[in-house]
Amino acid sequence: MSLEESTPSAPEVAREAVLVVDDERPLLEVFAEALGTRFDVTTATSAREAEFILRKKNFKVVIADHLMPGGNGMSFLVRAREEYPHMQRVLVTGYMKPEMLLRSVNEAALFRYLLKPVSVVELVNVVVEAAKLHDALVKVAADDVS
Structure with missing residues (x-):
């Protein structure tokens, strides 16, 4: 038996899944x-x-992204909340109007919104925090069931 065969390999850690939606391919x-x-x-x-x-x-x-051809991001996130309540939602927008802010809280229950131009450091930090909240909510829901 070779050393390679007897040494268990480290289990591959599944990375957390994130979906990014934007009509601007470079962004x-x-x-x-x-x-x-x-x-x-x-x-x-x-x-x-x-x-x-x-x-x-x-x-x-x-x-x-908020403004996209064929439907806006806010409406998409509102629908996503209804079907996937634990999935955390982040809106990227060029300008947050007061009525849009109200809708983001009441209907989409956004984790956060980011104003353009978005810093990639801020984006990564927000997504890390959102993923942690997702896990906490799923754990609470599982604890409630058991």
């Missing part, structure tokens, strides 16, 4: 690259594509 690529060192990142270029992806895989955090 989508920057976000995916920044998050990719720490998370399993999936990208979508529209709310419709993102909704399809959500049915195929579980995500801890979704980050969505």
